[in-house]
Amino acid sequence: MAALLVISSTQGQVTKRDDxxxxxxxxxxxxxxxxGLAAITYENRDGQHSALNTKLYPQLQVFEHTSLSGADKGxxxxxxxxxTVGNCSMAAPAVSGGSLPRFFMMDPGRGAQFLMMQYLANNxxxxxxxxxxxxxxNGVGGYGDLYPMNTPAVLISQGSSGSDQVxxxxxxxxxxxxxxxxxxxxxxxxxxxxxVQAILRQCYRTVKKPxxxxxxxxxxxxxxxxxxxxxxxxxxxxxxxxxxxxxLVQVAVVEESEPQAGKQFFEGPKPLDHKLAxxxxxxxxxxxxxxxxxxxxxxxxKVADLMGRPMQLSMRVLQGDPRLVRIDHAGAGPYARLRxxxxxxxxxxxxxxxxxxxxxxxxxxxTSVSAPAIISFFMLPNERRFYQKDGRLAEIEYQAPNPxxxxxxxxxxxxxxxxxxxxSLAGDGLRSRLMEKLLNEEQRKAIQAVWxxxxxxxxxxxxMEAKPGGKEGTANLRTGLEKDIATALEASFPxxxxxxxxxxxxxxxxxxxxINDLYLVLRKDIDAMAAQSSKxxxxxxxxxxxxxxxxxxxxxxxxxxxxxxxxxxxxxTAADHHYLRGLNLTVLSQAVFPEVLERAxxxxxxDLRLTTPKPWRDVFRYDEISGKLLGWVRHQAGRTxxxxxxxxxxxxxxxxxxxxxxxxxxxxxxxxxxxR
Numbered sequence: 001m002a003a004l005l006v007i008s009s010t011q012g013q014v015t016k017r018d019d020x021x022x023x024x025x026x027x028x029x030x031x032x033x034x035x036g037l038a039a040i041t042y043e044n045r046d047g048q049h050s051a052l053n054t055k056l057y058p059q060l061q062v063f064e065h066t067s068l069s070g071a072d073k074g075x076x077x078x079x080x081x082x083x084t085v086g087n088c089s090m091a092a093p094a095v096s097g098g099s100l101p102r103f104f105m106m107d108p109g110r111g112a113q114f115l116m117m118q119y120l121a122n123n124x125x126x127x128x129x130x131x132x133x134x135x136x137x138n139g140v141g142g143y144g145d146l147y148p149m150n151t152p153a154v155l156i157s158q159g160s161s162g163s164d165q166v167x168x169x170x171x172x173x174x175x176x177x178x179x180x181x182x183x184x185x186x187x188x189x190x191x192x193x194x195x196v197q198a199i200l201r202q203c204y205r206t207v208k209k210p211x212x213x214x215x216x217x218x219x220x221x222x223x224x225x226x227x228x229x230x231x232x233x234x235x236x237x238x239x240x241x242x243x244x245x246x247x248l249v250q251v252a253v254v255e256e257s258e259p260q261a262g263k264q265f266f267e268g269p270k271p272l273d274h275k276l277a278x279x280x281x282x283x284x285x286x287x288x289x290x291x292x293x294x295x296x297x298x299x300x301x302k303v304a305d306l307m308g309r310p311m312q313l314s315m316r317v318l319q320g321d322p323r324l325v326r327i328d329h330a331g332a333g334p335y336a337r338l339r340x341x342x343x344x345x346x347x348x349x350x351x352x353x354x355x356x357x358x359x360x361x362x363x364x365x366x367t368s369v370s371a372p373a374i375i376s377f378f379m380l381p382n383e384r385r386f387y388q389k390d391g392r393l394a395e396i397e398y399q400a401p402n403p404x405x406x407x408x409x410x411x412x413x414x415x416x417x418x419x420x421x422x423x424s425l426a427g428d429g430l431r432s433r434l435m436e437k438l439l440n441e442e443q444r445k446a447i448q449a450v451w452x453x454x455x456x457x458x459x460x461x462x463x464m465e466a467k468p469g470g471k472e473g474t475a476n477l478r479t480g481l482e483k484d485i486a487t488a489l490e491a492s493f494p495x496x497x498x499x500x501x502x503x504x505x506x507x508x509x510x511x512x513x514x515i516n517d518l519y520l521v522l523r524k525d526i527d528a529m530a531a532q533s534s535k536x537x538x539x540x541x542x543x544x545x546x547x548x549x550x551x552x553x554x555x556x557x558x559x560x561x562x563x564x565x566x567x568x569x570x571x572x573t574a575a576d577h578h579y580l581r582g583l584n585l586t587v588l589s590q591a592v593f594p595e596v597l598e599r600a601x602x603x604x605x606x607d608l609r610l611t612t613p614k615p616w617r618d619v620f621r622y623d624e625i626s627g628k629l630l631g632w633v634r635h636q637a638g639r640t641x642x643x644x645x646x647x648x649x650x651x652x653x654x655x656x657x658x659x660x661x662x663x664x665x666x667x668x669x670x671x672x673x674x675x676r
Contacts, residue, residue, distance in 0.1 A: 012026075012029065012030050013026055013029075013058055013059075014036045014037055014057070014176045015056055015058075015176070016055070016056045016058065020231060021173050021230050021231045021234050022173075024177075024231070024235070024238075025173060025176050025234060028177060029176070032180075034176060034179065034238060035175075035176065035177075035178050035180040035184070036059050037060045037061075038059045039082070039083055039187060040059075040061065040082075040085060041080065041083065041084045041085070042057075042060050042062055042063065042086065042172075043063035043080065043084055043086035044063075044088070045072065045073055045075070045076060045086060045088035045090075045125075046087070046088045047072070049090070049161060050087060050088075050089035050161050050162050052087070052169075057172065059176075060172070063080070063084065063086075073088070073090070074088065074100070075088060075100040075104065075125075075127070076125050077114075079118060079121050079123060080123050082122070083122040083123075083187055083192055084122065084123045084124070086123075086126070087125060087127070087164040087167075087168055088100060088125065088127055089127075091127075091128060091129075091131070091160070093131060094130075094131035094139070094143045094605075095605070098130070098132045098607075099127060099128065099129050099130045099131070099132045101127050101132075101156050102607075105147060105149050105276060105277070105284070106148070106607065106609050106610075108273040108275060108276050108277075109273070109275070109278065111276075111277070112149065112151060112276065112277030112278075112284065113277075113279050115279065116151075116153050116280055116281050116282060118153060118193075119193050119194065119281055120194075120281075122187055122192040122193060123193065124154070124155065124196065125154060125155070126154075126155045126156075126157055126167045126171075127156055127157070128156070128157045128159055128161060128162075128163045128164055129157065129158060130159075130160045132222075133146065133147065133156070133352060134352065134409075135351050135353075136409045137353060137402050137403065137404035137599070137605070138404070138600035138602070138604065138605045139600055139605070140404070140598050140599055140600045141408075141598075142352075142409065143605055144352055144354065144355075144381075144605075145221065145348065145352050145354035145355070146605075146607065147221045147222075147356065148276055148284060148286065148356065148376065148607075148610065149276055149277055149282060149284030149374075149376040149378065150220075150282070150319075150356065150358045150374045150376050151277070151279075151284075151374060152197045152219075152281055152282070152371045152373070152374060153193075153281055153282060155171075155200075155223060156221060156223065157222070157223060158222050158223065158225065163225055166230075167223070167225060169230065170228045170233055171196055171200070173230050173234045174196055174199055174200070174233045174236075175196065176234075177234040177238040178237045178238070181241075182240050182241060182245065185242045185245065185306070191245060191248060191306070194246070194281075194370065194371050195240070195245060195246060195371075198246045198368070198369065198370055198371040199233050199236050199237055199240075200228070201213065201371065202218065202236065202369070203228075203229045203232040203236060204217070204223070204227055204229070205227040205228070205229055206227060206349075213369065214316045214360070214362060215316065215318065216348070216349055216358065219318050219358070219360055219372060219374070220348075220350065221356070221358075240368075242306070243307060243367065244367050244368050246365070246368040246369055247305040247311055247364070247365050248303070248305075248363075248370060249281065249303050249313075249362065249363050249372065249373040250302040251280065251281075251283065251298050251299060251302065251361055251373045252278070252298070252299045253297070253299075254297050254298070254299045254335070255296070255297040256296040256297065257291055257293070257294045257296070259289025259291055260647075262647045262665065263645075263646055263647035264289035264290045264291060264647075265290070266673060267611065268665060268667045272286075272610055272611075274286040274287075274288045276378075280302070281374070282373065282374055282375075282376075283298075283373075283374075283375045283376070284376040284377075284378065285376070285377050285378070286377075286378050286610055286611075287340070287342055287380070290393055290396060290618075290620070292391070292392070292393060293339045293340060293341045293342075294339075294377060295337070295339050296337070296338040296340075297336070297337050298335065298336045298338065298361075298375070299334060299335060300313055300329075300336055300361070303363045303370075305365045307365070309365045309366060309367075311365050312363070312364045312366075313329070313361065313363050314361075314364075315327045315338075315361050315362075316360050317357070317358070318358040318359065318360045318372075318374070319356065319358040320343060320346070320356070320358065320377075321343050321346065324341040324343045324357075325338070325339070325357060325359065326339040326340075327359070338359065338375065342385045343357065343379060344384065345379070345381060345403060345604075353404070355379040355380070356376055356379070357377040357379070358374055358375070359375040360372035361374075380610060380611050381400075381606045382399055382604045382606040382611070383396060383400060384397045384400040384578060386573065386575040386578070390627075392620070392622060392627070394573065394574075394575065394620060395575045395618065395620065396617065397552075397575070397578070397617045398613070398614035398616060398618075399603040399613055399614065399615060400578075401585060401601075401602070401603060401604065402585070402602060402604045403585075403604060404600075405510060405513060405585060405588070405597065405599065406509075406588070406589045406596075406597030406599030407419060407505070408598075411485065411486035411489050412482035412483065412486050413482075414458055414482065414485065415598070416485050416502075416505075417454060417458055418595055418596045419505050419596055420447050420450060420505070421455070422435070422593055422595075422596045423435055423439060423444070423447050423505055424439075424444040424445070424448045424451060425444075426441075426444065430522065430592065431593065434512060434515075434592075435508070438511055438512070439508060442494055443494055443504070446494050447501070447505075450488050450501065454481065454484060457477075457484075458481060461474050461477050461478055461481060464477075489501050509597070512584070513581050513584045513585055513588060514577075514581060514584075515584065516569075516577055516580040516584075517580070518580075519542075519563075520565070520580075523563065526542070526587055526591050526592065527539065527542070527591075530542055530590060533590060534594045534595060535589075535594045537590070538590035541586055541601045542583075545583050545601070546563065546583065549583060551636065551637050552616070552617050553566055553640065554566060554579040554580075554635075565580070575617075586601050589601070608671065612667045612671065612672070612673040613671065613672050613673065614672070614673040615672060616635060616636035617635050617636075618633070619634075619635065620632045621633060628645075629645045630644070630645055630654065631643045631644040631645045631650070631654065642654050643663075644657060647663065648660035648661060648663065649661045649662075663675050663676070
């Protein structure tokens with residue numbers, strides 16, 4: 001016997017809760033239309049840190065760990081034989097491995113495979129995201145979306161410890177509400193969790209109409225507990241007779257692009273496999289290499305319906321730019337072809353920056369729709385690709401800067417008052433001169449009119465808080481102020497385009513970052529501001545970014561110290577604009593608006609289990625007549641190195657291909673990629 005179950009006798013009460021959903025569950029159970037929870041087991045894996053109050057569920061079985069049942073803390077590592085719902089509110093910091101789901105995802109093959117086995121064995125666990133899915137970048141506010149895949153085999157809750165509780169409650173209510181025969185069939189056929197996932201997602205409050213279920217609105221990688229509709233989930237389960245059980249989607253890759261190490265991507269001798277998951281309900285790839293696109297042929301023949309009914313399949317882009325994803329599938333036949341091109345980070349529906357493309361595969365039997373199988377492509381956040389007008393790859397940067405401007409992540413943040421002030425002040429200083437180019441007098445006065453009364457309240461509250469015991473009496477005042485700031489940000493802003501004040505302010509700072517020659521022209525003024533900045537490392541931060549661009553061959557320093565771009569301004573490429581924008585982001589946050597913008601300088605954060613930082617950029621060379629790839633030029637440490645199309649070094653340049661040399665790559669003691 002692997003473990004003990006604490007079994008309660010079957011009672012006429014599913015739950016002792018007294019809310020509306022609980023009353024429905026007890027009514028349905030007592031009139032014989034609901035199965036209840038006698039067949040369901042709950043398992044806690046965090047030492048009761050965030051434990052379900054099992055006393056509220058007298059029918060529920062409780063898993064008790066023994067010496068034979070495996071570790072009792074941490075992510076689930078063994079399948080449970082019976083239907084099991086569990087949780088574990090444990091996580092590491094984002095930079096030290098992150099949440100428990102990310103640990104599964106970073107174990108190529110095995111991690112996602114185990115989650116899939118749980119999914120098809122009536123096991124479902126809930127884990128908080130902790131720091132892996134929050135607005136912000138590089139730890140300022142948050143780190144953005146750090147998950148390299150999306151899967152229906154687990155539930156990830158928005159937040160930290162305790163955020164899993166509302167999910168446990170909603171899932172248990174759904175399981176209890178199934179009619180007896182439906183629950184029996186679901187357990188017997190191992191369709192319990194796929195069906196629960198389909199219900200949860202169809203009832204998610206972001207799904208306003210049926211078509212929304214086939215969009216990312218219903219299938220985020222992390223779910224917000226405030227958007228669960230527990231009663232709707234229970235009612236949907238109660239109405240599900242066996243003939244309404246949704247199909248199960250399982251898929252497999254039969255053919256795909258295979259990037260070649262040392263030629264199309266560069267990692268150490270034993271890089272983490274870019275194939276993070278091939279788990280039937282979840283496929284995940286790291287978009288690695290210089291291929292124009294990642295192609296994939298998918299076998300859809302394993303999609304099955306319990307009643308053997310004909311099914312309609314559909315494949316939808318859930319997240320990412322659909323223009324860069326090609327899906328060839330007419331709705332019939334066992335195969336589909338995907339072609340996915342690289343795309344830069346984007347802000348998703350929840351306001352969080354993500355680098356992952358998700359594609360959902362759904363099956364409908366005419367009565368119900370399945371939970372999706374999900375195919376994910378993760379773009380490394382620290383890489384940027386640039387393309388020529390004809391679509392050919394022009395350049396790859398391997399240490400792209402943090403793309404965040406540094407504006408407040410929350411609408412309730414009082415730092416928005418500083419943003420308003422900085423945007424509206426007139427004067428002769430550099431800040432004011434820049435703003436006057438982007439906002440007219442009417443607009444600046446409109447911002448001042450919003451800022452002034454809010455700032456007066458802020459100053460009053462701040463003064464009160466400075467007194468002994470002052471914070472206790474001002475909590476409600478501060479909360480009210482924060483709500484009013486959020487309301488003000490949503491108000492309309494005068495201008496040709498009807499936008500909110502928040503969007504207008506955001507656009508101003510984005511436009512400032514896009515003034516490509518900002519530092520090159522105003523270097524003297526900006527360096528003086530950096531020397532006086534409230535951020536003590538401002539001057540060093542700017543010098544470091546300038547040196548990076550010198551090393552990459554983007555900037556050139558003349559004998560007199562003047563900085564110019566290597567390319568003439570009229571020949572600037574999208575890559576040149578990108579590099580200069582990265583410099584501007586550092587200049588703006590550290591020197592020009594240090595009290596307004598909070599931003600982590602340096603490269604965009606990436607999990608080093610996925611890649612090794614590379615201090616170079618590769619510019620690709622093509623034959624002018626045929627368009628054939630000839631190789632690339634590597635810019636590193638102020639020098640250029642030629643490579644041929646096979647990844648061989650050309651030490652004497654492209655005119656002497658006979659001198660080509662093989663190159664090896666390895667991570668040095670500082671964790672940076674070296675080649676020789």
